[in-house]
Amino acid sequence: MPLVPMRQILDEAAKGGYGVGAFNVNNMEQIQAIMQAANDTNSPVIIQASRGALKYSKMIYLKKLMEAAVEEYPHIPVALHLDHGNSVETCKQAIELGFTSVMIDGSLKEDAKTPNTYEGNLEITMKVIELAHPLGVTVEAELGCLGGIEDGHGAGLSDKDVEAHLTDPAQAEEFVKQTGVDALAVAIGTSHGAYKSSRKDPVTGEVLPPKLAMDRIIEIHKRMPNCHMVMHGSSSVPQELVDIINKYGGKMPGTKGIPLEEIKKGIENGVRKVNVDTDSRLAITGAIRKVFWEQPEKFDPRDYLKPAREAAYQVYVERMKAFGQAGHAGDYKPLTLDDMKSYYKK
Numbered sequence: 363m364p365l366v367p368m369r370q371i372l373d374e375a376a377k378g379g380y381g382v383g384a385f386n387v388n389n390m391e392q393i394q395a396i397m398q399a400a401n402d403t404n405s406p407v408i409i410q411a412s413r414g415a416l417k418y419s420k421m422i423y424l425k426k427l428m429e430a431a432v433e434e435y436p437h438i439p440v441a442l443h444l445d446h447g448n449s450v451e452t453c454k455q456a457i458e459l460g461f462t463s464v465m466i467d468g469s470l471k472e473d474a475k476t477p478n479t480y481e482g483n484l485e486i487t488m489k490v491i492e493l494a495h496p497l498g499v500t501v502e503a504e505l506g507c508l509g510g511i512e513d514g515h516g517a518g519l520s521d522k523d524v525e526a527h528l529t530d531p532a533q534a535e536e537f538v539k540q541t542g543v544d545a546l547a548v549a550i551g552t553s554h555g556a557y558k559s560s561r562k563d564p565v566t567g568e569v570l571p572p573k574l575a576m577d578r579i580i581e582i583h584k585r586m587p588n589c590h591m592v593m594h595g596s597s598s599v600p601q602e603l604v605d606i607i608n609k610y611g612g613k614m615p616g617t618k619g620i621p622l623e624e625i626k627k628g629i630e631n632g633v634r635k636v637n638v639d640t641d642s643r644l645a646i647t648g649a650i651r652k653v654f655w656e657q658p659e660k661f662d663p664r665d666y667l668k669p670a671r672e673a674a675y676q677v678y679v680e681r682m683k684a685f686g687q688a689g690h691a692g693d694y695k696p697l698t699l700d701d702m703k704s705y706y707k708k
């Protein structure tokens with residue numbers, strides 16, 4: 363099975379009422395772990411790469427690893443998606459490389475730091491749609507700004523600013539109508555990276571999970587029941603993974619991610635794509651630290667990369683089951699980009 367257009371994976375998820383994890387990758391071990399997890403849970407899946415990942419993997423390696431992935435698991439629908447494209451040029455490069463979906467993040471300017479105007483966002487999103495849809499490629503856009511910085515990407519908003527940059531449902535409706543975008547990333551209080559919250563319990567001082575504006579998701583879904591929403595920054599940052607890192611010499615202070623229950627609530631209200639990056643990073647780092655700590659005489663990379671891959675695999679399996687994509691890999695016949703070309707012409 364060749365790579366599948368992301369639009370189809372999201373359309374099918376909407377029909378089935380489930381969410382699909384979009385997992386970030388940088389290397390072979392992550393791709394193998396995701397595909398193994400998708401195979402074992404019979405899940406359609408989205409694999410995504412940021413600009414940082416493309417730079418790290420020198421693009422061509424990532425492309426070839428993905429070719430290997432679809433060859434090894436021909437029965438698993440998998441979309442390859444560009445995460446946070448910052449310009450038409452970046453999206454073009456990804457499409458030429460064979461990505462079946464691109465995100466243009468026009469919520470920020472091309473420097474990937476400064477919040478953009480609504481008009482600026484609309485303009486660049488339209489340009490990418492005009493480029494991508496005639497080729498059958500899916501487009502995700504973003505409205506409103508997320509907190510946090512990841513891979514040098516993000517406005518680094520303070521908690522107060524995050525509040526001011528939440529997605530406005532009326533504007534979202536306008537934006538989707540005007541652009542015809544396939545999926546919309548919404549800002550509802552999630553943020554990128556491992557440190558998503560500065561909320562603390564006033565009594566115990568314990569860090570609390572970020573406060574999510576679930577009402578915005580509900581309102582957008584009410585206005586546009588057919589709009590596929592995307593939740594970025596949706597790692598749960600499980601305490602047990604942070605504990606492993608800290609137990610074996612790491613230093614990660616108190617942190618909380620997005621509880622799975624909140625993500626499930628989002629999925630019930632139209633979220634179809636759930637972005638998870640940090641949780642796999644935590645699992646990998648913890649597993650490697652454990653080997654280094656317990657067996658300091660080891661020096662064969664396989665001795666720590668194998669447990670790292672297994673730890674990431676566990677995270678992917680859990681997420682695929684929690685988001686509901688498990689069991690759905692065989693539900694439909696995959697479309698090609700050519701099929702999508704005629705779909706967009708209509």
Ligand SMILES: [Zn+2]
Binds near residue numbers: 554595637
């Ligand atoms: Zn993101």
